[in-house]
Each structure stands twice: as structure tokens, then as C-alpha cells.
Amino acid sequence: MKVDVVQKVLKANDDIAKLVRSRFDEHGISCINMISAPGSGKTSLIESALKQGLSGVRIGVIEGDPETTRDAERIAKYDVPVVQINTAGGCHLESQLVLQALDKLPLNDIDLLIIENVGNLVCPVGFDLGEKSRVAVVSVTEGQDKPFKYPKLFHTANLVILNKVDLLPYVPFDVEEFTQGVQGIQPGVPILHVSCTHGDGISDWVNWLREQVMSDKNKHE
Amino acid sequence: MHELSIITSLIEQVEQICKEQEKSTVSKIVLRIGSLEYINTETFLFMFEQAKEGTCAEKAELNMIIEPIKIRCRKCSEIYEPEDTIWLCPKCNEIGGEIIQGSEIILESVYFDDN
Numbered sequence: 001m002k003v004d005v006v007q008k009v010l011k012a013n014d015d016i017a018k019l020v021r022s023r024f025d026e027h028g029i030s031c032i033n034m035i036s037a038p039g040s041g042k043t044s045l046i047e048s049a050l051k052q053g054l055s056g057v058r059i060g061v062i063e064g065d066p067e068t069t070r071d072a073e074r075i076a077k078y079d080v081p082v083v084q085i086n087t088a089g090g091c092h093l094e095s096q097l098v099l100q101a102l103d104k105l106p107l108n109d110i111d112l113l114i115i116e117n118v119g120n121l122v123c124p125v126g127f128d129l130g131e132k133s134r135v136a137v138v139s140v141t142e143g144q145d146k147p148f149k150y151p152k153l154f155h156t157a158n159l160v161i162l163n164k165v166d167l168l169p170y171v172p173f174d175v176e177e178f179t180q181g182v183q184g185i186q187p188g189v190p191i192l193h194v195s196c197t198h199g200d201g202i203s204d205w206v207n208w209l210r211e212q213v214m215s216d217k218n219k220h221e
Numbered sequence: 222m223h224e225l226s227i228i229t230s231l232i233e234q235v236e237q238i239c240k241e242q243e244k245s246t247v248s249k250i251v252l253r254i255g256s257l258e259y260i261n262t263e264t265f266l267f268m269f270e271q272a273k274e275g276t277c278a279e280k281a282e283l284n285m286i287i288e289p290i291k292i293r294c295r296k297c298s299e300i301y302e303p304e305d306t307i308w309l310c311p312k313c314n315e316i317g318g319e320i321i322q323g324s325e326i327i328l329e330s331v332y333f334d335d336n
Contacts, residue, residue, distance in 0.1 A: 001333045003242060009231045009252070009326040092223055123223035123260050148306045151258050152324065184307030187295075220334040 013127055016095035020102070020130030027107040028128035030216045031115065031211070033087050033129050036137035037146075040162040043071050043203060044196040045137065045153040046114055050078040052206050054194060055087075057213050059112035064093040070171030071116065081105050092123035095130055112213050123149040127175045133212055140164050147181030154185045159192065159208055166195040224265045227326060228272045238331050240279040247281040249332035255288050255323035262287070290323035 021179055024031050034042045046061060061082040063071040072084035083101040085093060098115065105113070115131065117124040131194060136157035138146045141164060147154045154160065160182050168175070175193075192208065194201035235247055254260050260283055269283050292308045293300050296315035303309065308317055 001242075001244075001335055003238060003331045005234075005238060005328045005330055007234065008329050009227055009234065012230050012233065013226075084254065090226075092226070096228060123226075126223060126258060127226075151306045152259070156258075181307070184309075185317050200277050221224070 006153055013095050016099055017127055017130040018129035020095055020099050026179050029113050030212045031113045032133050033115045034135045035117045035124045038123050040139040040221050042116045043074055048196045048202045054210050058111045058177045060105050060107055060113045062115045062204035063163050091120050092127055093117050094127050098129045117161045117209055121153055125153045134161045137161045140167050140171055144174045144178035151185050154182050158192055161192050164196045165182050165193045224268050228268050232272055232276055234328055235278050244333040245277045247331055247332050248334050249282045251284045251329040253286045253288050253327040253329050255325050256290050257324040258326055288323050289320050292318040293321050294318045
């Protein structure tokens, strides 16, 4: 006997992501999901935004890592609500983990929730966390071929950040090829050039974050 | 290693269908896997064999149909299978478009032993 099903296998994750999204709507929270390889500078980008401040926008952070609370400790220094999710070896965050983390956050006191996913360019991409926007981060030491090798991430990203641009004089990174690769997958997606250590592009990054919150606020009014 | 999460989700779905159909043994599962999902089919099969033990899918054979990426050109609406990671329309040379196939994993059908 054959039963036709035709259902997405990750439907369970998608359903919980919908629930997470409705919680965000309820509390007027804009959520960003940051995806990159390990060591591209996701935590540093969050720290840079916190250092500069978003003038009145209240930030909360969820940190995803296989082990340790190191990233959450870095973020807690800025006196913002932060939850560390340890995936115990898991290579990506799932919506269920985010849903559980929401119970530990003061949702009424957050306008922008930044989720730092587990460092990985493959696995996190297929799992909706209920975010409004996705940010893909690549650092110049990783090479310009990332968009060609991991097209799905770049197809689903709302913003691409090229980080550690202060190192460009020292590494053979072809910015033009990288840009063509990204634009070839998703024409028109914004690409920011950033250096967290020298401060280049941080105001563009902060402005982009502020726009995410403002466009949601306009929608609610 | 996102394969394991997908398999766990798959087995939960199949168990649910078993319950609905009031069956105890699944003989075959048919999955459509999009090429853009980066599924290593050997890893997937290996993990499925481990994960199915003790479930209604214990005796099930897994049939994986790999689906190529299909793009609808954002300019001329031509549907094509890109030859490269840059999605270049063969008709009008426009870059990029909407993914209409290849970015999902779909549980297509489940077969049960008739007796």
C-alpha cells in the first residue's frame, strides 16, 4: 500500500519557526540570523554594534556554539540580555532551541534580537529560526571563492559582510571576483566592507541594523 | 552533519503517518532531495540505517530521488537548470532568479506491507 505524503521533511522546524516569528511580532522584535564560517568575526561584529550603540534600539543576543559560554561572556560585558545555546556538538541552530531561549530573555525590553548561529556555511542555511533577515559574513582570509562553493547561503542572505578588510594588503583576496560571485547568485544584495579592528564600515553595519528595526516599527504603526 | 536533524525529523513524520494509517511496518520511503540541500547521500543512508532501528521504519528501504536546481529567470521567466553556481539565463543572459526546484527535501510517499 502506498501513501502519498508530499511534505517538507523539515516541516517541524518550519512550524516552530512560525511560532517564534509570531512571538517576535507580538513583542515588536526584529530578529537577525548571522551565519558564517567559524572565526569570520560574527561576535566581533555584534560587539562593534554594541560599542557604537543604536541610539535607543534595545539589543538582545542569542549565541550559538557547540561548547562553552565564551561568546555570551564577551557580549554580557556590554550589559545587554544574552543567552548562550550550547548545541553539544550540533552544527547549526534549530527553531526549537531558539524557542526555548526566548523564555530566558526579557522580550518586552528588546527591539533587535541578534542570533549568532554556529560557525558553519552549510548546515545552518536550511533551518529557519524565525528571523526577519539573514546576514552572511565572510572574512578576507577565507578566500574569494566562498559564494561559488556555498551558493545557498548567499541566495538566502539579506546582507553580505566582507569582514577583516584591513587585512586586504596582506592576503591574496580578489574583491572583484567575490563581488561577482555574490551578485551572480543574488543580484542587488548589499555587500558591506567592514573591519572590526580598524572601524571601517561599522557605521554602515549599524545603520543597516537600525533600518531593520525601523522598517518593522513602521509596519506596526 | 545536518543530515542527522533531517533524518530525525523524517522518522518522526513517518511514525506519525504509521499511526494515522494504523500500520506497524513501513516497507519503503521515497524522498525527493534538492541538489541545493547539500545532502551527502552516502552519509544520509548510513545515518538512516542507524536511526531507523526500533521504529516503524526498521525494515524500510530508502529511495532518494535527487532533483537538480531549476531557476526561473527574473527577467524573461525562462526556466533552466544552471550549469554553474552563477545562475545565468541561457535565453537572455540575465543573472539570478527564483529557485523553483532543488532547495527542499520532500517526503514524497510511504509504502506499507500489505499483509
